[in-house]
Amino acid sequence: MLVVTNLDVFYGRIHAVRRASLHVGKGEIVALIGGNGAGKTTILSTVSGLIRPREGSLTFDGHDLGRTRPEKVVRLGLSHVPEGRRIFKPMSVGDNLLLGAFHRAKFGRRALLDQDLDAVYALFPKLAERRAQAAGTLSGGEQQMLAIGRALMARPRMLLLDEPGMGLAPNIMSEIFRHIRALRDEMALTVLLVEQNAKQALRIADRGYVLETGRIILQGPAEELTENRDVQRAYLGREQDGQA
Ligand SMILES: Nc1ncnc2c1ncn2[C@@H]1O[C@H](COP(=O)(O)OP(=O)(O)O)[C@@H](O)[C@H]1O
Ligand SMILES: [Mg+2]
Known part of the structure; x- marks a missing residue:
């Protein structure tokens, strides 16, 4: 591959x-x-x-x-989860995840994005509980999950x-x-x-x-x-x- x-x-x-x-x-x-x-x-x-x-x-x-x-x-x-996670700490967990889909956001299929968000939340329930929280308030492990989840949003x-x-x-x-x-x-x-x-x-x-x-x-x-x-x-x- x-x-x-x-x-x-x-x-x-x-x-x-x-x-x-x-x-x-x-x-x-x-x-x-x-x-x-x-x-x-x-x-x-x-x-x-x-x-x-x-x-x-x-x-x-x-x-x-x-x-x-x-x-x-x-x-x-091919999605890259960078060293040090590089999440946007003042932004919410949900908005950080949406950034991972930026390259297809312009096609405006909000329903599809919501489906993908739900899939990430199902994978990482801790992110679902904290979806509205600023990403900077997450623990190190949760921030890593967020970085992986953001990469998954690119399918x-x-x-x-x-x-x-x-x-x-x-x-x-x-x-x-x-x-x-x-x-x-x-x-x-x-x-x-x-x-x-x-x-x-x-x-x-x-x-x-x-x-x-x-x-x-x-x-x-x-x-x-x-x-x-x-x-x-x-x-x-x-x-x-x-x-x-
Ligand atoms: N932006 C950069 N400018 C100059 N040298 C760099 C830069 N990034 C990495 N290096 C050098 O390249 C080598 C490999 O670095 P890196 O790929 O970051 O290693 P690793 O990820 O295995 O720790 C190191 O010697 C490092 O100092
Ligand atoms: Mg390195």
């Missing part, structure tokens, strides 16, 4: 992503793990058209993403999730990861999941890639990576042990 081949991305002279190749098949959850500064966010931002690659190709269902504008990428069915076939577990207590993080798993299992969404918390990510993923200073240094089935000594030492150590 998503195929990234020999991607090179620069910020000025900084070579942030180095000949990275990865693919995500329809219905898969693929984890992209790596420490701070490895290039995870840069890869996601390049896929969603926010950053242009220097070299390499990106295709989504055969569409070339290398020169596609971000709004068009969303319309193709994606594939989600790009950038560190959904960041800053959350272990039990809340587990709850978010269960939701992500359910999006795939029950709604057939395809997921590319970026995480520093390798343990949680590999638990719900089918396959994974390990990124280090812009290079993909390892890849394989999630169980294999979980058992890999280098991965264990670097990413599954005690300090990352988000309990469970």
